[in-house]
Amino acid sequence: MRCNISGVSCIVGGEMRGDAIPVSTSRGDPVEVTELFRREHAAMVRLATLLVGSSEQAEEVVQDAFETVDERWSQIERPGAYLRQVVVNGCRGVLRRRDVERRHQQLALVDEVEHLPTHLIELHEALAKLSERQRAVIVLRYFVDLPDEEIVEILGCRPPTVRSLARRGLRLLRKELQ
Amino acid sequence: MTRIEERLREDLPALADALIAAPSSTPARDAPEPGTGPIALEAARNRRSWSTRLAVAAAAAAVVVVAGIAMGAGRDSDTALDTSDRTAAPTSFGVWRPLPEAPISTRSYPVSVWTGTEALFWGGSSLDRSFAYTEAVAYDPNAGSWRDVVEPGWGHPGAKGVAVNGELFVLAKGSGARFDFETEEWTSLPPVEGMFFTAVVASEDTIWGLGPVLDDLEGQPDLAIVRYDPDADRWIPGPTFEGTAETAGIIDAARDIDRPAVWTGDAIVVWDAQRGLAFDPDEQAWTLLPRLVPPAGDIVTSREVPGTDGLIVVAELELDGQRTTGVARLDAGRWSWRATDLPPVDLGSATAAGAGSWVVLLPADDPPVTVHLPSGAWHEHGDAPLQGVQGPGTVWTGSQLIVWGGAHHVSSSADPATGMAWTPPPVNTSEVDADGRSGAETDRERLTELDAQLKAEIEAEQRRLAERQMTELDAQQKAKIEAEQRRLDERQNQGE
Secondary structure, rough: OOEEOOOOOOOOOOOOOOOOOOOOOOOOOHHHHHHOOOOOOOOHHHHHHHHHHHHHHHHHHHHHHHHHHHHOOOOOOOHHHHHHHHHHHHHHHHHHHHHHHHHHHOOOOOOOOOOOOHHHHHHHHHHHHOOHOOOHHHHHHOOOOOOHHHHHHOOOOOOOHHHHHHHHHHHHHHOOOO | OOOOHHHHHHHHHHHHHHHHHHOOOOOOHHHHOOOOOOHHHHHHHHHHEEEEEEEHHHHHHHHHHHHHHHHHHOOOOOOOOOOOOOOOOOOOOEEEOOOOOOOOOOEEOOOEEEOOEEEEEEEEEOOOOOOOOOEEEEEOOOEEEEEEEOOOOOOOOOOEEEEEEEEEEEEEOOEEEEEOOOOOOOEOOOOOEEEEEOEEEEOOOOOEEEEEEEEOOOOOOOOOEEEEEOOOOOOEEEOEEEOOOOHHHHHHHOOOOOOOOEOOOOEEEEEEEEEEEEEEOOEEEEEEOOOOOOOOOOOEEEEEOOOOOOEEEEEEEOOOOEEEEEEEEEEEEEEEEEEEEEOOOOOOOOOEEOOEEEEEEEEEOOOEEEEOOOOOOOEEOOOOOOOEOOEEEEOOOOEEEEEEEEEEEEEOOOOOOEEEEEEEEOOOOOOOOOOOOOOHHHHHHHHHHHHHHHHHHHHHHHHHHHHHHHHHHHHHHHHHHHHHHHHHHHHHEEEE
């Protein structure tokens, strides 16, 4: 028998993947966390801006996400991936809150996008018509360029669901942008 | 890649940069009150600002944000997040067990589908496809038993079949039949015109047949596609793909009854060696898929894997005279290699099947190999009941892979089984944090927290609204009282 993983009834050892997550509640090393911030802040703000349609709300979500990552640094195996997950979840919360507030007619969204080129305004408005999960899948696939397996992890759903969300999202966008 | 996908890849980065550079686009309630704008915004930011020890980093990051915007449109490919991260490898690779003997003799290439409760096998042929069988049997994995199923009375060595909406559709040459799982009745399908079937695919709830165009004598071979309309009981032609020199190999592969076409969830794909054609049913358009390129060495040949989410391809690789097997996946127009170091497998005689997040390779002369797609980990099962099988039928039930039939070259016991079943290890779907909570649990807690916040905000707003209403009522009441007092005073004055 052969395999590429050690310790699994195999003769040949291989690289071990998936180390155990150490138990600790301390914050991260400032140098490491700062480096993550420097490296990822711009990309996370761009991601969050596309998800919520507002750069100011995006900044708040991203700041909250970095706080969370900092607090749980020593518990996290992949800080970059975890950060992205927290950002996406934060954005989805903003969108859900916005939908509820709209239904209660307590909020009139002001989108100051008149200065944008027409084709970007159209895209912005079309994205706003997607559900928050459809929007997340579309942005993660076509902006962040993530494979579906990683989108599954971020959204906590099954692969067929990701594909279905993408298909429906693309169908709606195609119809809106025709 | 479709036109809409191309537009998204091109315009999403530009939209992100434009929104970041735009004036504030916040909801109205977050807009600062007149005269206190900058102070209110700064106060809001301070509530969520970095802890003091990272304040310097925040200032430095402002430079990064500006630089990010200056880089402008284009892909967000400069993110330092490692998108090739793999999930943790499984700690085991599942178990194999033999199946009880079926009531019919084994045969190769049977049509094999899951009915929802049974693995149904119909037809099949001799290994060289010179002779066709007509019988059908079904295996119930819960009961561990077989039963005979009524047959349609015909067979064809090149018949293909898929299950959709509670029925099995089988196509061969220019026609076929459908079998209702509930009534267990066979009904003939109408003949198709202008083509003959070499592949059948189910996309969600639609049946598609593919194959060569009849009397296609000039130029490069073309590939026809038709859709079955159950209401009209007829085949509706789709756009024929007109072959070119570049696509000749792909269309030849599509004409080969040994090659399946696959449904990836987005498109119907026919594949050959390193290229493929994709048909999008929504756009009714064919596109050429990106070429599959190995990380090193050359691709000798490759095959698509049926029954997977997305397009998975197994490839024979050669580097410096050494052969290995690789598994690659196509996601949103980009290939990623999940593994490149599997033992060499002759794909011409092997069978590959999708099984959830796994691919199972069944070589003709070697033990089966299971590949865990999320981690790229693989394992060769020297303990499987069948150590080499060619042309079996395979059925993924959702929890186990049933393998039956085919020519059995090698067995691990003196009493060879005619089939075997593989059960993957339990799925570990979430990371666990230091408190022992899964990612899903953390998300649920976060949602509950968000819901509570939202509820508190709505209640606060309702209280403010109620207070305003009370103030208005008080003002109205006060005005009434004052008016009444004035009338009283007037009457008194008149009385005096």
